[in-house]
Amino acid sequence: MSIITNINKLFDHRIRLGIMSVLMVNEYADFKMLKELLGATDGNLASHTKALEKAEYILVEKQFIGRKPNTRYSVTKLGKLEFKKHIEALEKLINKT
């Protein structure tokens, strides 16, 4: 049963999984980059990033590039750890069958 507990409910969504995947291999990604990579709408992506931010899995930085507002996301240590656990759990689940 321990395998099931490691499956993180917070990651149980394509977009959230996608956000984490991108941030795991990039120092940071901005909103536009995530949107293009994941093919999500603004609202959809915003709600998922908010959920991940609330869990403190990702860090959100708002800044200005020139006059344009720019939102940058990066993964936190906790997020990295949880994501790794989640992937390992997924792997175990698949290998079992």
Next chain:
Amino acid sequence: MSDKDYLKDISEIKNLMNKSSRFISLSGLSGILAGIYALIGAAIAYWLVMTYSGGTLIIFHGWVFWTSMFVLFMIAFLSALTGIILTTRKAKKNGEKIWDNSSRRLLINFLVPLAAGGLYTLIILDQGRYGQTGALMLIFYGLALINASKYSIGDIKYLGFAEVILGLFAAYYPGYGFWLWVMGFGILHIVYGTWMHFKYDVK
């Protein structure tokens, strides 16, 4: 969720990681230094040609020609060396691996057009068509940058476009080849490097 969905998740994660990973530790400072080397090298070549070749283009395979070629290779060598050292240092500081998928892809995509262009330039030199060499170097270097930009931060693309445009000008006005080369490899590198340095390195 069934096992099939989990499998799909994993393959999607892999796909996204691959698609989005870019090598971001390119150092802006190395661009500035490469530009300075190019300027110094160009100044040496210019001085040699002006003093010993009577200010004409290097027509004979004399020592002035070979010294200029040597200077050119030194610029390339020193720029590459500086780039490698500073980028390694920056990658270490960022906790990024220097030799992973993203940096490997970046390097291959950069080096293939560059090597092709380099060889082509040597062939053209061997055929004695000196007027086109500056243009060729600029164009192929620019194309190599544009090609590599897919695997690094996007800004390198603009440097590539600028080099290609300068190269085309140099091809059309061979008489200004030298000055356009100085512009492309010297000034542009310094401008670009400074811009990168303040945009990404200084935080």
